[in-house]
Amino acid sequence: MIEQISGFGSRAIRFIQQTGEVFIMLGKTVNYFGQLWKNRSLVFYQMYEIGVKSLPLVIFVGIFAGAVASVQTAYQLQGFISFNYLGAATSVAIFIELGPVLTALVAAGRIGASIAAEIGTMKVTEQIDALESLAIDPIRYLALPRIFSGFVMIPVLTIIADLVGILGAYFVAYMNLDLPPEIFFGSVKDFFTIMNVMSGLIKAFVFGGTTAIIGCYVGFNTSGGAEGVGQSTIRAFVLSSALILLNDYLISVILF
Amino acid sequence: MIKIHNLHKSFDEKVVLRGVDLDVFDGERLVIIGRSGCGKSVLLKHILNLMQPDKGYILVDNIAIRKVGQKDLFFLRKQFGFLFQGAALFDSMSVAENVALPLVEHTDLSPAEIERKVAEKLELVGLPGTQDLRPAELSGGMKKRIGLARAIVMDPKYVLYDEPTTGLDPIMAASIDKLIIDLSNQLKLTSIVVTHDMQSVEKVATRVVMLHVGKIIFNGDVQALHQSDNAVVNQFVSGSIEGPIQPKPVKY
Numbered sequence: 001m002i003e004q005i006s007g008f009g010s011r012a013i014r015f016i017q018q019t020g021e022v023f024i025m026l027g028k029t030v031n032y033f034g035q036l037w038k039n040r041s042l043v044f045y046q047m048y049e050i051g052v053k054s055l056p057l058v059i060f061v062g063i064f065a066g067a068v069a070s071v072q073t074a075y076q077l078q079g080f081i082s083f084n085y086l087g088a089a090t091s092v093a094i095f096i097e098l099g100p101v102l103t104a105l106v107a108a109g110r111i112g113a114s115i116a117a118e119i120g121t122m123k124v125t126e127q128i129d130a131l132e133s134l135a136i137d138p139i140r141y142l143a144l145p146r147i148f149s150g151f152v153m154i155p156v157l158t159i160i161a162d163l164v165g166i167l168g169a170y171f172v173a174y175m176n177l178d179l180p181p182e183i184f185f186g187s188v189k190d191f192f193t194i195m196n197v198m199s200g201l202i203k204a205f206v207f208g209g210t211t212a213i214i215g216c217y218v219g220f221n222t223s224g225g226a227e228g229v230g231q232s233t234i235r236a237f238v239l240s241s242a243l244i245l246l247n248d249y250l251i252s253v254i255l256f
Numbered sequence: 257m258i259k260i261h262n263l264h265k266s267f268d269e270k271v272v273l274r275g276v277d278l279d280v281f282d283g284e285r286l287v288i289i290g291r292s293g294c295g296k297s298v299l300l301k302h303i304l305n306l307m308q309p310d311k312g313y314i315l316v317d318n319i320a321i322r323k324v325g326q327k328d329l330f331f332l333r334k335q336f337g338f339l340f341q342g343a344a345l346f347d348s349m350s351v352a353e354n355v356a357l358p359l360v361e362h363t364d365l366s367p368a369e370i371e372r373k374v375a376e377k378l379e380l381v382g383l384p385g386t387q388d389l390r391p392a393e394l395s396g397g398m399k400k401r402i403g404l405a406r407a408i409v410m411d412p413k414y415v416l417y418d419e420p421t422t423g424l425d426p427i428m429a430a431s432i433d434k435l436i437i438d439l440s441n442q443l444k445l446t447s448i449v450v451t452h453d454m455q456s457v458e459k460v461a462t463r464v465v466m467l468h469v470g471k472i473i474f475n476g477d478v479q480a481l482h483q484s485d486n487a488v489v490n491q492f493v494s495g496s497i498e499g500p501i502q503p504k505p506v507k508y
Contacts, residue, residue, distance in 0.1 A: 121347075129306050130344035133337075134358045134406075135330035 051153035062161035066168030088191035104207030108240035116236030119219025154208025274470035290467035337407030352387035397428035
């Protein structure tokens with residue numbers, strides 16, 4: 001019994017310590033935000049890696065998420081409410097929930113894991129030590145461009161996911177229900193509010209930052225060679241995904 | 257001058273350094289020998305504050321490296337070059353980008369000047385014209401040479417070598433040894449070389465210290481090393497199985 005309590009206590013202390021370390025790393029990174037322009041080539045490269053290279057996956061996921069949302073919503077409305085409201089119901093779900101959450105989950109898999117693997121490999125091959133020995137702060141050189149790009153590019157990807165999601169939803173509505181575009185997009189327009197889009201973008205901003213921060217933190221704390229890098233990759237994905245869903249709930253409670 | 261005083265370091269239960277005292281004098285080529293896992297590389301990383309000691313301190317030119325802020329720490333680190341055991345070249349960069357990185361980050365040199373300086377250092381390590389190669393295209397010896405070019409590109413005062421000849425064939429190892437001596441003489445560097453390669457010790461060292469079970473057990477020149485009456489030193493130098501050092505690693 002005492003051993004169990006002691007084990008739980010040490011795990012709790014470790015959790016608090018790691019949470020503190022994540023915030024310290026975030027603080028140090030934010031301190032470097034003033035040097036973004038000086039490090040613009042690194043930042044633009046990461047924006048390309050995180051943003052542009054994720055586009056095909058985000059578009060694919062966005063179209064099908066929109067299509068599924070449309071099918072499911074039509075099924076729910078059938079016999080109760082006119083299909084004229086299908087565009088409104090689908091678009092609100094996409095703006096508030098599906099766009100940001102699915103984009104962030106895709107990003108957690110693609111970006112968070114890749115950041116952890118890249119930085120983790122650098123850690124176990126002494127490349128992080130090499131940066132330090134060259135008087136280059138790894139937080140500025142590696143974490144700053146990735147975390148900033150995470151904060152900026154996930155909202156951008158979310159906007160694109162929102163747009164293609166609505167197109168996917170309309171495609172299904174047109175093919176299955178013969179819904180004319182003016183009816184579908186008219187209801188999207190009638191129920192469109194800036195608040196809905198902004199809440200989605202706020203979520204995307206938090207999710208993007210979280211994914212990149214976790215990827216960097218896990219990467220910097222990698223040990224144990226190739227096996228350690230593999231474990232870090234999994235850890236980054238699991239932690240990012242869990243935190244995305246937790247933050248989704250917390251932000252929803254705060255905003256709505 | 258580098259002064260190491262009463263340095264202690266443990267990793268969880270394992271004690272690696274247990275009170276190391278060592279002075280490194282300007283211009284010398286100090287070689288630190290000892291068995292694998294005896295804490296040589298750990299000691300080297302403490303000098304640059306890449307690891308922090310549990311107890312004790314290190315003075316670099318009379319400045320306590322652990323006490324300074326990040327700005328001063330980076331200023332001190334710019335006076336060092338560090339050749340890592342696996343060279344630690346950045347995979348995502350070409351040879352030229354690897355060598356140029358400290359210049360890009362810390363100087364206002366024009367791209368043409370940086371290009372010229374990179375070419376000069378690559379020439380110095382015997383690998384001219386390799387600017388566009390990637391680390392994956394290099395042999396082990398080439399990687400170490402490029403790592404060395406990167407380490408000396410800022411014209412440091414001290415160069416630290418972590419097992420520079422490990423994993424190399426005897427000819428390549430000899431050429432790295434010659435490079436260490438030539439660079440030390442040409443650039444008036446203070447060199448600290450960590451190795452367990454006795455052939456390197458013979459060629460490179462102006463002074464040798466031996467680390468064993470977390471402490472320095474020998475400090476002197478190569479001649480004194482061979483004449484030592486310490487059984488541990490004698491066994492290590494001769495590479496004999498018989499003696500106080502057991503083939504099975506000692507549990508400290």
